[in-house]
Amino acid sequence: MSDFAPLLEAAVRTAAPLLLAAIGESVSERAGVLNIGLEGCIIAGAYAAFVAGGTIPLAGYGAAVAAGAAVGLLLVAFSVWRRLDQIIVGTALTMLALGITGTLFRARGDIAAAIGSTEPAVVIPLLSSLPLVGRALFAQPVTTYLAFALAPAVWWWLHRTHAGLALRAVGDSHEAATAAGIRVGLVQAGAVVFGSALGGLAGGTLVLAQAGSFAESMSAGRGFIAIAIVALGRWRMTGVALASLAFGTAMALQYVVQALGWRVRYELVLMIPYLATLAALGVFGRGTAPAMLGRRRETS
Amino acid sequence: MTVSRWGLLGVAVLALLSVLFAALWWLSPTHDASTVVAAFWHGSLGTTSAFFSGTLVRAIPLALLGAGLCVAFRAGVFNIGGEGQLMIGAVAATFVGLGHSLGPLHVVIALVAGAAGGAAWAAIAAELRRRFGVLEVISTIMLNFIAASLVAYLVRGPLQEPTGVYPQTELVEVPARLVRLLPDFRLHAGIFIAVIVCAAAWWFLRETAAGFRVRAVGASPSAAAIIGRVDVPRVTFGALVASGALAGLAGGVEVTGVTYALYENISPGYGFSAIAVAILAGLRPAFVPLSALLFATLETGALGMQRDAGIPSVVASALEAVVILATLVIGAGFLRRTALPASTAP
Numbered sequence: 001m002s003d004f005a006p007l008l009e010a011a012v013r014t015a016a017p018l019l020l021a022a023i024g025e026s027v028s029e030r031a032g033v034l035n036i037g038l039e040g041c042i043i044a045g046a047y048a049a050f051v052a053g054g055t056i057p058l059a060g061y062g063a064a065v066a067a068g069a070a071v072g073l074l075l076v077a078f079s080v081w082r083r084l085d086q087i088i089v090g091t092a093l094t095m096l097a098l099g100i101t102g103t104l105f106r107a108r109g110d111i112a113a114a115i116g117s118t119e120p121a122v123v124i125p126l127l128s129s130l131p132l133v134g135r136a137l138f139a140q141p142v143t144t145y146l147a148f149a150l151a152p153a154v155w156w157w158l159h160r161t162h163a164g165l166a167l168r169a170v171g172d173s174h175e176a177a178t179a180a181g182i183r184v185g186l187v188q189a190g191a192v193v194f195g196s197a198l199g200g201l202a203g204g205t206l207v208l209a210q211a212g213s214f215a216e217s218m219s220a221g222r223g224f225i226a227i228a229i230v231a232l233g234r235w236r237m238t239g240v241a242l243a244s245l246a247f248g249t250a251m252a253l254q255y256v257v258q259a260l261g262w263r264v265r266y267e268l269v270l271m272i273p274y275l276a277t278l279a280a281l282g283v284f285g286r287g288t289a290p291a292m293l294g295r296r297r298e299t300s
Numbered sequence: 301m302t303v304s305r306w307g308l309l310g311v312a313v314l315a316l317l318s319v320l321f322a323a324l325w326w327l328s329p330t331h332d333a334s335t336v337v338a339a340f341w342h343g344s345l346g347t348t349s350a351f352f353s354g355t356l357v358r359a360i361p362l363a364l365l366g367a368g369l370c371v372a373f374r375a376g377v378f379n380i381g382g383e384g385q386l387m388i389g390a391v392a393a394t395f396v397g398l399g400h401s402l403g404p405l406h407v408v409i410a411l412v413a414g415a416a417g418g419a420a421w422a423a424i425a426a427e428l429r430r431r432f433g434v435l436e437v438i439s440t441i442m443l444n445f446i447a448a449s450l451v452a453y454l455v456r457g458p459l460q461e462p463t464g465v466y467p468q469t470e471l472v473e474v475p476a477r478l479v480r481l482l483p484d485f486r487l488h489a490g491i492f493i494a495v496i497v498c499a500a501a502w503w504f505l506r507e508t509a510a511g512f513r514v515r516a517v518g519a520s521p522s523a524a525a526i527i528g529r530v531d532v533p534r535v536t537f538g539a540l541v542a543s544g545a546l547a548g549l550a551g552g553v554e555v556t557g558v559t560y561a562l563y564e565n566i567s568p569g570y571g572f573s574a575i576a577v578a579i580l581a582g583l584r585p586a587f588v589p590l591s592a593l594l595f596a597t598l599e600t601g602a603l604g605m606q607r608d609a610g611i612p613s614v615v616a617s618a619l620e621a622v623v624i625l626a627t628l629v630i631g632a633g634f635l636r637r638t639a640l641p642a643s644t645a646p
Contacts, residue, residue: 036437084628087378087437095572099618106612164583210495216614224441231435267453274442274449278424281434 005215007249007256011254014255016144017042017202020147021226022233022240023154023296024198029230031173032292036090037075039223040097041068042195045203047101050214053207060145062202071097072193079186081236083296084099094223104218141209143201148241149280150198155237167191171290175296184297199223221274227276232284250276263266314452323610336609343604344597352606353483354612357558359589359596361550361567363494365574366581366588367501368546373583374505375539376518377470380549381440383427383571384447385418388428389548391451393536393555394459394562397472406475410491411552418548419541421447426540430533436540444571452564459562488557494589497546501585514539569617575600576620579627595620 028035035041048067053060071093078089122145129140158164163208169177170187177184202222207214225247233239250273257269319448324336338346344355365382379385393414394404402409423444428434433601452467454460478488507509516524517535524530554566577595581587602616 013642078625078628082629088575088628089625090439091378091380091572091575092621092622092628095575095624096618096621099614099616099621102614103612103618106614107610116361207552221441221445224438227435228438252452264452265457267449267456270452271449274445277442278428278434278439278446281439282432 005131005133006247006259007137008087008118008133009139010252010255011245011257012257013137013140013144013248016141017205017210017246018222018226018229018247019147019151019241019244020201021141021203021223023237024148024195024202024242025226025230025236026195026233026235026240027154027158027167027198027239028191029293030171030235030290031167031188032174032290032295033075033188033192034086034090034294035072035075035195035199035221036087036227037071037093037097037196038090038199038226039219040090040217041071041199041225042095042098042203042206043094043101043217044068044071045095045200046218047105047203047214048200049156049157053204053256055065056110057161057208060208063200064200064204066200066206068203069193069197071200072196076189077198079296080185080192086294086296097217098217101214105214105216113287128262143209147205151237151241158237168290171292174292174295188297192261193244199226202226219229225273225277227269227270228281231289234288235290246280247273247276302543313358317344324605324615328423336605336611339605339608339611340601341604343607344601348376351486352482352487354486354600355518355593355596356491357486357488358600359592360490360557361570362574362577362596363589364497364546364553365570365593366499366577366592367494367585368543368577370452370581370583370585370588371505371514371546371575372539372543373578374518375514375536376521377429377471377536377540377543378545379422379436379440379540379591380437380575381443381571382543382550382574383420383567383569384444385421385544385547385572386551386554386567387447387451388421388478389414389418389551390555390562390566391454391551392548394472395551397471397476397556397560398459401475402471404475406473407478407556410472410476410556411549414552414555415545415549416549419545420589423537424543426544427536442637448564451562451566453529453567455563461561464540466563469561471560472555473639477554477555486558490557493549494551494592497549498585498588499548501588506584508539510535520526547574568599572617573620576624581625595623606634 021042025035025038041273044067045064047184048063049060052063075086075089078084079086084294098131122140122142128134129136151173158168166177166182167187169182170184174184188227204220206218211218229243229247231242232243233241254269257264258266301448338638339604343350345351365386369379369382377533394411396410413583421443425434425436425439427441429436455469457468461468461470478490481487481491505515513524513528513530514533516528516530517532520630522534525532536579550570551566555562559566577588577591580594581591599616602611602613605611606613
């Protein structure tokens, strides 16, 4: 079983950015906005963290959040404010973010060495020496703890506050929400910017806590996987957290296979998370989506 | 009120564009605008070799993919898996092209295999949508990654060329290649296929009952189902598979007309550029060839800027995104009315 503990540790670590992005996407979708630009938020956050995070990690995370939120603001401008098709706009924003970060990264190769190592794990004494799960649960980068703390916090906010109720009301019916005096556009804007900021943070985590560097298109579909995670988790925080862990494990397999030197073709191992997403969507994908998901507001 | 919003968003798009161009200028090592413009011109349209060996050749897969996306988008199906469907089409065409010589029909069979491969790949997403309500935006993206890994595996494993040095296949048989049209340039017969496909897609959407059903479903799935008694799942399934077939055909055309072999980066993002092609064409196949030529110019120009002015060519992808957004804002009314059909909601 000695192989199992490192897999668990890698799984939880890999799940963290997925969970952050998926929590953000849940909030956005609960307000009825499908943020296909999430992938763009992640890559923007990753690049921002890469540029700003060389010396102070906190600056890196701040920049990542800001970059993600900036992409979110564009989605708000086009899809919430101008009511243009959410999916097309989101796809275009992903292309935009991948294009801009790729261009900047290639053009300014001189800062490639800015970040050498990843941010150290926050090791909790005693607990981290528990067998099997010790390091998986108690020796993680700070954003892992943040991600797993955020899930119950966001649940509480969505279900136990007036603002959360208003947000869910918007996702269920624009008309009813409007009749209740809720400003649909404003709520959606807030939800999208919050979700995109978390997407940015997820990208920052990839760079600062996992890879230690930036690579073109390093988001590698995580934004889309996070959107799938939200559907798999049926728009509920517990479901989203569990699905994130499952995908964290699927993605961590590639590191483990490499480390253990198993005789499996590397290219085939790389497919696993994507195959798992398809399979899981087929098996568990039928949940109850927020009624207004993807719909544009009627002009009043 | 509306006017000021339009104006403001127009300003936002212009601001984005100017930021991009400012970035281009800043990125170029020489900081010399005329070098950048000259590099773009020479790379895309400025020389006969750039035009007949680069730009026109690049427009062919873009037109094929773009025509397919017009049909899919018109049906309210957002296929962003053109990239993966193209790759699987390329795999299938390579497979046929490497096999026993089939005489003069070899290239035709290779192209049909390519289309079938792309259709089959898209059918996975179509079936997931029909049976399980899986959003095709997610499934087609996942299939892109899987196809990329599959090609990477094939060209390093079972299909690798015999010396085992390069991550690519052998060259396909000569009868499995599309003829070149001009003595010294790379332009090949695929351009006729592209033009015919665009014309056929135009005719299909405009003149046939099935094309009408596609448009009806895209305009309003519930109205099409209730008033028109249209089998909506069947139409969306068909539209997704058809666009996959054209993407696969594009992959086949790339293998039989340009590369003659399969290798990893056989598509420099054609599947995504094609979204811009279809949207700028207003989802009208008749305008796709022009739109494809425009984006091919943009991309070969960007490659020229990379060669001669040191500007990374991925900047083209950012420009394409801006074009999509700008077209949406300024664009045709029906584009904005195409709502996400109820059945695509997860």
